[in-house]
Amino acid sequence: MTSTAAARAEIVVDLAAIRHNVSRLRELVGPDVAMMTVVKADGYGHGMVEVARAARQAGSEWLGVATLDEAMALREAGDPGRVLCWLAVPGEEYAAAVAAGIDLTAYTVAELDEIAESGGERARVQLKVDTGLTRGGAARADWPAVFAHAAELEQAGRLDITGIWSHFAASDEPEHPANDAQEAAFREAVALAEELGMRPELRHLANSAATILRPSARFNLVRCGIASYGLDPAPGRTPDLGLVPAMTVRASLAMSKQIAIGDGVSYGHTWIADRDTTVGVVPAGYGEGVPRAAGNLASVWVDDRRRAIRGRVCMDQFVIDLDGDLPPPGTDVVLFGPGDRGEPTAQEWAEALDTINYEIVTRVGGRLARRHVNREDS
Structure with missing residues (x-):
């Protein structure tokens, strides 16, 4: 992948988190x-x-x-x-x-x-x-x-x-x-x-x-x-083992703009603005494995706030409600991650879409670049 593709939308995988999780599970089951x-x-x-x-x-x-x-x-x-x-x-x-x-x-x-x-x-x-x-x-x-x-x-x-x-x-x-x-x-x-x-x-x-x-x-x-x-295999039933989600999916905001009350957003106008607001375009869609069903259900993280997806997810992009803010193009958008900053998690996306976290992380890909890192705090 080129550096441009990586900047547009990518999967970031923390290998330190993987090592931590495997080590933690090994401790749980013991040496035998x-x-x-x-x-x-x-x-x-x-x-x-x-x-x-x-x-x-x-x-x-x-x-x-x-x-x-x-x-x-x-x-x-x-x-x-x-x-x-x-x-x-x-x-x-x-x-x-x-x-x-x-x-x-x-x-x-x-x-x-x-x-x-x-x-x-x-x-x-x-x-x-x-x-x-x-x-x-x-x-x-x-x-x-x-x-x-x-x-x-x-x-x-x-x-x-x-x-x-x-x-x-x-x-x-x-x-x-x-x-x-x-x-x-x-x-x-x-x-x-x-x-x-x-x-x-x-x-x-x-x-x-x-x-x-x-x-x-x-x-x-x-x-x-x-x-x-780092994902929970039995949400709500497992004890806290200190597992760390290893995947973050992020993109760079393509644009932001003002819209008026009554404006319809994305294909089929499944969401119509109920107030004057601002929206942003995120350059990833179901071609990258972002579920089409996430429209009007899931949210992302921009400028330390959760922002709802509005309208249908398209093949290459989707729209988010910026609630009056106008962050510049290139602003970081986190679709989901570990959740330690307040961003949505893969588990939250799964719950919003009535599926399991396995599907959320496994299906993303397509044109997304993948970058592996080793974060010391994982």
Whole structure:
């Protein structure tokens, strides 16, 4: 990106905050539980490679990604450590990932065979079981067949079964009955795997919310995604761990001007000025991942004040109510950030738009530049 693009609109990621958050989560779980930092989807919009390096510096033994491309990008960037990849379809090219020592995930007998036949290297494989999310993972009825076949392939020297794992459906709701049911089912799966002769190194179930709220589900590894980025995985339910949001999205004001009572703003005139006021144009829109639905719902930070978005968010820009002020072009606009100056947070944007903070930070991008910093106060 050019310096002009960076000045117009950008994502600023504080890597010191990432290191702080990973360290804080490590302290929480203690020395007997390994840490996996999940860096899929370009590090939840924060930059996968840069976040991975920061997480490693903070002591994260594992990185988690969804796709083989993500896993190989980490290797190409020089990361030599343990990486788990978990989403594949028939026909994937496994050979390079196997040679690179990536831990792959299998759900089915067919997937185990495809990995085992991918090349001359002995693949590292973790088995994912569906304990109630009803998404990826071996269905309960298939556990015996999948486990038995995995054990046969391991005994034949074709695979190393390095882990067994699953994923919660409702860990952000600690009283939800699915949590107890899923943990019980996972323990059954682990016991069955052991009965069939497997001794997987790793057993893991807990995502960020379960890591914090459900100590019994930590087993010997936890997978922390959103909490590593300083965002609350279960808003209103988690204790204050001192996590620091790492992402700030900012832009430079393109212009400000006066408008009169009765003037309509942006497409469809969904907001009409109820008084003489001033408005500003912010040069970022849904082409940069700013949700179109944020119009008339979310706010930004300009000159130490919150300013409401007025009218519809456009592809390249949106309009804010400056309430009579006329800040000059180039004035800093913070869409969301850590909140320590009073600016809106990703969580507040999520609440305004009836979504989750994961979506807010992951969807921003497009033409936004991304800049990584290390703030000492993080």
